[in-house]
Amino acid sequence: MSRVYNFSAGPAVLPEEVLKEAAEEMLDYRGCGMSVMEMSHRSKMFDNIIKEAEQDLRDLMNIPDNYKVLFLQGGAYTQFAAVPMNLMKNKKAAYIITGQWAKKAWKEAQNYGEAIAVASSEDKTFSYIPDCSDLDIPEDADYVYICENNTIYGTKFKKLPNTKGHILVADVSSCFLSEPIDVTKYGVIYGGVQKNIGPAGVAIVIVREDLITDDVLPGTPTMLKWKTQADNDSLFNTPPCYGIYICGKVFKWLKKQGGLAAMKEINEKKAKILYDFLDQSKLFKGTVVKEDRSLMNVPFVTGDEELDAKFVAEAKKQGFENIKGHRTVGGMRASIYNAMPIEGVEKLVEFMKKFEAENLK
Ligand SMILES: *Cc1c(COP(=O)(O)O)cnc(C)c1O
Secondary structure (H helix, E strand, O other): OOOOEEOOOOOOOOOHHHHHHHHHOOOOHHHOOOOHHHOOOOOHHHHHHHHHHHHHHHHHHOOOOOEEEEEEOOHHHHHHHHHHHHHOOOOEEEEEEOOHHHHHHHHHHOOOOEEEEEEEOHHHOOOOOOOOOOOOOOOOOOOEEEEOEEOOOOEEOOOOOOOOOOOEEEEOOOOOOOOOOOHHHOOEEEEEOOOOOOOOOOEEEEEEHHHOOOOOOOOOOHHHOHHHHHHOOOOOOOOOHHHHHHHHHHHHHHHHOOHHHHHHHHHHHHHHHHHHHHHHOOOOEEOOOHHHEOOOEEEEEOOOHHHHHHHHHHHHHOOEEOOEOOOOOOOEEEEOOOOOOHHHHHHHHHHHHHHHHHHOO
């Protein structure tokens, strides 16, 4: 068996320890004679799994008691609709457009009410985060929406926008659990887990309790109503059981690493290795402004498409997988999520140095 360094933006690398443990428990989970995939979601066994996962997540993120944690299906994308359906009482919301995911969420919200783009960085291909200290947010907007880490472009909000008292909703898919955050600053935090937590098929939604009501837009499907899910502890219908089980293992792994403060330190160290190299390289360069650089997704280019393609091909031969940039951006992107070991980044930079020496004209 040999494992590659997987720089995929998602589904992405998971901790090897977690995969091994899951493999060991595959046929017989803790003496019950079946795998977690085969057990009833109403069983005592599974009840323990989901309760423990929730508690560990609460510990890691320091989630206050007045927030609910929901484990749902449908990925992040389903929440693009669920957010307006559950929150648009005045049928108005403010969106900050910092990339394709924010734009898709904004477009989706337009199906349900007036979704206003109050800021955008599209003028410079989303290579920066706009100044959000004094935005023109309508008084009666139901919420302000951000995509906190822009997976495709590699930018991140280092400071949350001034929402002027409005509820903040954040898609944190690609920075989930990468560093400590203050949950109380948000009304809703959500994301698909396949970037930084677990297998595709689970979305985690953390919602302040007072935002979970029966007062949703008419026609909201039962499954998309947060109240349905909250009242039933994410067990209204069959949840993505196996995915939740793996997420739970990743939460335990994160606790063992020292929690989110420790992860932040490691993630900063990892990202610095790559960014420091990019900043002095004569061949490669990063594509976003320094102040807004993501710790998780690092896009870079040589400026020559053919050379980019050559780099991607040679990298693959050396065991660096999925380093090709997003199809809409080109170039390269290294996603260095929590589970990417520091050696992966060190070896990538070593390889980039070698490639540079061989290809610099
Ligand atoms: C990947 C991604 C999504 C889409 O997630 P799905 O679970 O595939 O719906 C949404 N937002 C961000 C920031 C992402 O990185």
